[in-house]
Amino acid sequence: MGNISKDYVQEYIRASLVPSEGILKGMEDYARENRVPIVQPEVARLLEVLIKGFKSKRILEVGTAIGYSAIVMAKAAGDGCKVVSVEIDRDMVERARCNIKAAGLENVIEVIEGDALAVLEKLDGRFDLVFLDGAKGHYGEMLGTILDLLAPGGALVCDNVLFRGMVASDSLVKRRKITIVKRMRRFLENITRHPLLDTAIVPIGDGVSVSVKGGTKGEQG
Numbered sequence: 001m002g003n004i005s006k007d008y009v010q011e012y013i014r015a016s017l018v019p020s021e022g023i024l025k026g027m028e029d030y031a032r033e034n035r036v037p038i039v040q041p042e043v044a045r046l047l048e049v050l051i052k053g054f055k056s057k058r059i060l061e062v063g064t065a066i067g068y069s070a071i072v073m074a075k076a077a078g079d080g081c082k083v084v085s086v087e088i089d090r091d092m093v094e095r096a097r098c099n100i101k102a103a104g105l106e107n108v109i110e111v112i113e114g115d116a117l118a119v120l121e122k123l124d125g126r127f128d129l130v131f132l133d134g135a136k137g138h139y140g141e142m143l144g145t146i147l148d149l150l151a152p153g154g155a156l157v158c159d160n161v162l163f164r165g166m167v168a169s170d171s172l173v174k175r176r177k178i179t180i181v182k183r184m185r186r187f188l189e190n191i192t193r194h195p196l197l198d199t200a201i202v203p204i205g206d207g208v209s210v211s212v213k214g215g216t217k218g219e220q221g
């Protein structure tokens with residue numbers, strides 16, 4: 001497994017989750033067989049809980065892949081929601097659109113093809129929840145734009161922030177991953193100290209950060 005939590009803990013958590021059915025189950029099988037990195041089951045559950053808890057209706061995602069997490073989030077957000085998801089890889093975009101149509105969510109989830117660094121700059125409006133799951137070395141570059149797009153009280157959720165444990169321990173760092181690790185450490189330092197954010201780092205999956213915009217930092221009481 002991924003160096004984040006003990007194997008027996010992860011196995012226990014996974015065994016406790018209700019397995020997916022229907023299209024989501026089919027997408028999980030496809031992702032496993034074709035080595036497409038979709039969110040791990042415990043991270044999918046965390047997203048669902050956050051979306052229901054925050055009552056998020058306008059959701060932005062960076063990194064669609066085959067559309068799995070976009071569908072999970074749209075189902076959790078329910079009636080009247082809108083999910084905008086950005087993906088750079090054309091084949092992924094096509095597959096995601098196909099899956100989204102099969103899930104009957106084509107009027108709810110919009111997949112935008114392009115480099116998120118450029119696409120986000122052009123987006124209008126405010127989002128209640130942003131899920132960052134694109135290239136791991138680019139989280140920091142997008143933070144300013146994402147904070148502008150995030151509504152006050154909105155949540156920023158970032159996947160893979162502990163990056164196979166390498167972010168937490170130099171002894172695990174692979175030489176060719178040094179730049180990503182350094183960038184991710186800087187990103188985590190930034191979001192944990194940012195005056196507009198209250199942030200928790202949760203050691204599930206490959207590490208997930210959850211931040212709320214407009215927290216209480218710097219305020220009395």
Ligand SMILES: C[S@@+](CC[C@H](N)C(=O)[O-])C[C@H]1O[C@@H](n2cnc3c(N)ncnc32)[C@H](O)[C@@H]1O
Nearest residue numbers: 038039063065068069087088115116133134135
């Ligand atoms: C981990 S996968 C996303 C998985 C998806 N969120 C899920 O759980 O179903 C990361 C995706 O980000 C995409 N990506 C990488 N860099 C990107 C960028 N600069 N802009 C948009 N998408 C990007 C990759 O092509 C890949 O499909």
